[in-house]
Amino acid sequence: MDGPHTSGPSTGAAFQPLVDALLVGDHKLLAAVAQRLIEQGCSREQVVTDGLEHAMGLLDDKCTVESFNLLEIMLVGRAVSSVVRVLYPDGYAPTQGRATFVIATLEGDVHDLGKNIVRMVLAGKGFRVVDLGRDCPVDDLVGAAQREGAVAVLVSGLISPVVSQVRKLRPALRACGLAHVPVVAGGAALKQLRPEALDVDYVAENAFDGAHYLERHVSGAPAA
């Protein structure tokens, strides 16, 4: 992330338009608000922590298992992406972001909407996410985890054939000396199975549930 905060507006009120625009998913307005804040002297870090992360926290509280739906989250995700593009046109560098995760939809599954949402939610929370795309071989994901210094590996799966691929992840990580890197799974198919059935550390009910687990992991708090 950026260095120390600069001298721009720092009160919560200054960021309220950004929070409001994010909560209604207005990506064009949000990008304009973010640009204005930068021009007024806010640091990129302030926009992320006082704006995006605050708004994502409010959204998180609203999104229960019963009320989570792709449409609303996608709108927010698109809005987050528009801000990240304003702040970091080339994406987060390895030295930026609270921590780095690698994410993919594994080989055999080309449905990447869930993965994209997780990526956007985590970006909104200030994390750097390296996206390996869809139909991704296990070895490519493990290689990226090693190369990027990832603190967790995330996989999303919509269809059942991907289950066998997920089960290959842990042994592949172990073989590369990454046994300590947790694996988090989610998506319509994978969330029907228990972590031990998939040989992963956590199965997330939705993007926010997964983010909670990762927040705890990054902060060193015990798993819930």
Add this chain to the structure above:
Amino acid sequence: MDRTPLVPQLFGHAAVSAGLSLRDYLHDGEALAHAQICARERYRTDAVFAFLDFGVEAEALGAPLSFRDDRYPDVVGSVLGADDDPARLRLPEPASAGRMPVCLRALRTMRGRLGDSALVAGAVAGPMTACAQLYGIENALYLAIDDPPRLAAALDFSTRLAIRYGLAQLDAGAHAVIVFDPAASPAVVPPGFFREFLAPRLERVLAALRDGGAAFTWLNIAGPTAGILDCYARIGADVATFDYYLSAAEACRLLPRTCLAGNLKSLDFLDAAPDRIERQARALVAAFEGRGGFLLSSGCEIPPEAAAGNIAAMAAALSGD
């Protein structure tokens, strides 16, 4: 019938069970029919399905699909770009468009061989799912906010598409045509969106199928449907699938006079656990004792690669029922 009907959602598993690749199964109506009938005999079920995959409608309109031997095809190019107007589309002719004839051929064969001894079910994609096929799911969802009139036009086209394809299936011998609309699930769109944009169009599809001779109507939406299930009866669903997110008691409360089908967890069929499946199936049957109006099934498709022993265990749960 002297027991609870056994109607598991066995589609691609029939191919695996018959030693066919999914690619061949999805291209050959005779092979599909043969595999479905074999699966029915093997597991002693009460239905066969001419369900192919969720690429059929888009393919019939010109979308390219990628096929593999061991899984369902993927739509690899959208029929409509993000800025395209659905008015440029013309309804396909089911007798000749894409693989729609495969479905019709399978229905004719299955009905010819089974008569009325088992349910012969067809399948169409509901309006939201078909719309997602045409635009791609992300673009279709963004249209809801960026251009609601264009989304409405696309949904209207998808509604006419479902009706035309469904009526052709009834003409080919289907007793009923199941309307699958997974993209209408509250996991994808909020219940308010469902009520405003989707319920009226699903109502039109179900009414047209009934008028076209369907023995009954069946709406199948997977996922956490508690927020929308109560409007199924109003929009004309005689049978409603409910998924594992809802208990039998909750589904009965929301739809007291509708026949319910469900709700074993589909991924539970992957790893061998026949004792657990049988126990869960027996509990479900017991939950509907006295009420009736229940079809023992899974809440979503049983995966093609499911363990056969698990499906047999589901059937075993009905022995002595």
